[in-house]
Amino acid sequence: MKKEWKHPFWENAAKDRLTVRLNITHDDGSFSTTVAKVSKYDADGKITSDYEEVLQQNTMEAIDKFTEDRLERHRQEREANIKKQQERNEAKRLENLFNAKLATFEITEIKNSKNRKLKAKIRKAKNEVEMQAYATILLMEIMNESGESD
């Protein structure tokens, strides 16, 4: 039986526990692979044979590098996921804003208004507060013009 300990990385800062890909080629030629957890010490405080075997096949520097690379990869994945989620949220927010603008233009007085300048401001509003503020200004102008505000 041949055991190969591949890509080990430290599980903790104390560097006494490893996660390793263990590939085994059995005597009958069959092959199996698994992810193994390897402790440096056994219950009696002695260094385990698996740990020694890992160190025979991988240098400390290589293990440290695997550990650092893995942490960096995970950090980049986390950042990418956060960015992707932020983009999704922003697209969803704009979708909701788009629908809210269409709803605003369903208000008869706004739809019929000839005030292109304010209607354009409603359409170009960056958020719902801005959109509602311009819609309110436009409605007040319309009410003032029609004398409804008296």
Added chain:
Amino acid sequence: MNQENPTKGFVIVATKRTQFLMGAQNLAESVLDHYEDARITLFTEQRFIDDPETQKYLTSYEYVLPTPNDTNREKMWGMANSPYDLTFYMDADIEIVSEDIQKVFKQLENGKYDMAYVNLTKEGATHFAEWEWGPNIYDDGWEGVPDHLAHCGGVALYDMRNPLMKEFMMDWYELYLKQRNGEWSPPEFDYIRVGNFRQWDQLTLWWLIYHSPKYKSLKWKFFDDNYRWNYFTSFGFNTDGTHNCHIVDPKRDYWKTKPDPVVIHYSSWMDKYGDKGFL
């Protein structure tokens, strides 16, 4: 048709549902926000033109013209019957956000090209329902017929002064309806290996552009600043106000100087059946 001073205008088509009329009106108004003198024609069903309840959505146009049928692909019929020499067609779920819309007709380069489309890139393909069926990809440098839907049908810029152009659009309309009903399946479709591509009108467009002998003489291009003319909302809006053309279109470089879109396409999000609200 005027060869020297072509008329220029926009065509929008809205059929089947009132919310498309609402989207179309918003689009027309957003064009006018940025292009005061724009000429815009809406094609819609006669019942919407006649109904007093929907006439309020028909106020932003130079012309409102009836479509012959009520299919969801009357857009190609509308495109074929544009009253303008130079026409920019847009889907109804689009919004214009830049004054550069005034420059759109220049993309045909004074008659050098008959039509211009947005190129659906490999990097943007994850945003489209179905895109490729084989290894020959335009973005990889393939110069023959690509094994994918390279042309987006969401917007189209074309020159009706070439009489072939009207026939091209009418063939797109009629062949697509036959294709959808299983009545037309040219041998080139056999190269398509997987997927439900026969349901898409873009496949008809692909065939007309690359395989129809009748239209070999038509000169077409992709927009130089490609996705600025059809920026899908699913491409993302960054929290700092920037956009992602550089991610979905890395092989072009327009986004280095013109990073912001002219056309926003809400296609990915729009509630096309009206179940979730207005759109």
